[in-house]
Amino acid sequence: MHESSLEFLRCVNCGAKLELDVFESQREIEEGFIHCKKCKLQFPIIQKVPILWNDFSKYLSSRVLLGGKLYKLTHSNKLKDFVKKSLKTKDNDRSNLEEKWARVYQNSKTSKFYSTIKKNLDSLPSSKFVLEHGCSIGIIDSHLANSSEFVFGIDRSFSAIQVAKKQFKDNLDYFVADSPSPVFGKLKFDLVLALNVLEIIEPEILLNTVSKQISKGYFVISDPYDFDRGANSVKNPVDASSLRLNLNNLGFKISNSTKKPSFIPWNLKINSRTTLNYKVDLVIAQKY
Ligand SMILES: C[S@@+](CC[C@H](N)C(=O)[O-])C[C@H]1O[C@@H](n2cnc3c(N)ncnc32)[C@H](O)[C@@H]1O
Ligand SMILES: [Zn+2]
Structure with missing residues (x-):
């Protein structure tokens, strides 16, 4: 730290x-x-x-x-x-599971998803404060640190943050934390990201949390809407249209380029014989 x-x-x-x-x-x-x-x-x-x-x-x-x-x-x-x-x-112990996923993300850095997100982020104005919820090993934060003043990533997985912390940049830091908790108090961010976390963090809680963290700035959110997780499923899933509607209701405007749902390939290399191939929707929302 x-x-x-x-x-x-x-x-x-x-x-x-x-x-x-x-x-x-x-x-x-x-x-x-x-x-x-x-x-x-x-x-x-x-x-x-x-x-x-x-x-x-x-x-x-x-x-x-x-x-x-x-x-x-x-x-x-x-x-x-x-x-x-x-x-x-x-x-029930999550240690091995979290270690495994940290390895999967390390092996999946070259998925087109990450280069597409970076390209979209490069077209936004540079930010003073950036926060990523569920940042895992920090693929996107490390890129954003090249053009932003302060970049923070939070994730509940110690294993993922341990990997993220291997990349040292003066203006980049990571914390193990629960997304809805007030880690940064009332600090406002110019850019907040939540990529592929809606299945794990209750969408309504996440959207409300992020909305409070932005008074003027961008919210970049992506998801494959893969909500069927049995007993671990979130209570109120969203889809491409209800996500956009909820963001509108919170005072965000959806950028023209992401008004329509997208299907960006997100390939996760689970092991040498298994790949998980998602098609992910991307929304770039803004409060003026
Ligand atoms: C499906 S992964 C997505 C990782 C990364 N955003 C990406 O798209 O490559 C979800 C991440 O959210 C983290 N996570 C889940 N619940 C969380 C919570 N309540 N607070 C913080 N992080 C959480 C997990 O540990 C995991 O790293
Ligand atoms: Zn205290």
Whole structure:
């Protein structure tokens, strides 16, 4: 984590400004705590990755294997104790799944989807503040950092953010965080992205969250509308027309070039014998 990112972060529990305890730092903070003086919560930074979850025990309860790895990866005793104390309960473990998907995204960087999105983004004015929800390994953020002042990516997967953090840029930082949580308080962004996350983050909640983060700026959103996920499905899926309608209702105008639904190929290399071939819709919306 860059020390300079601290001024933009807020406590996801109480909204207060945060403070840093740095245990290990080189070009950026490798290990330490971000803490909230007001509500006394502590957020660990492990292997450069800040985990801004309001209940770290709950985060680890569905990632016990990751918890074991984090314990081994940390050097300071204070952090080791913190991880150990947080490993209390055990739910279905997502650690291996999140590791697997981080690998899939690394192997799928050359999908036409990413070059199409980059081309569309290059046609927008350059931004001061950019935020990507569900950024995974940061393919798009790393590109945007070449033309924007500050770029932030958030994702709930530690494995994905660990990969994203391998690319160092002064104006680019990543956080493990839950998209609807107020990680940046009331900060307004010139550009917010949410690519292919509507199946996992309840669309209404995501759209409302993003709408509050933009007073004047762009919202770039894409999705394959692959909502059939059994028990894990979101409650209120959207389709190409209801997504555009919801954005209009939130005060966004849809750009002429994305008024009609598109079918951009998004190919994910699951393994050497399996590829997942989506056709993704893209919407570029703007508040003036
Ligand atoms: C289908 S992937 C898309 C990744 C990337 N946006 C892309 O298009 O290549 C969805 C991503 O959203 C992340 N995610 C899911 N729920 C989230 C939440 N509540 N908060 C933050 N990230 C979340 C997942 O960890 C995953 O990396
Ligand atoms: Zn707080």
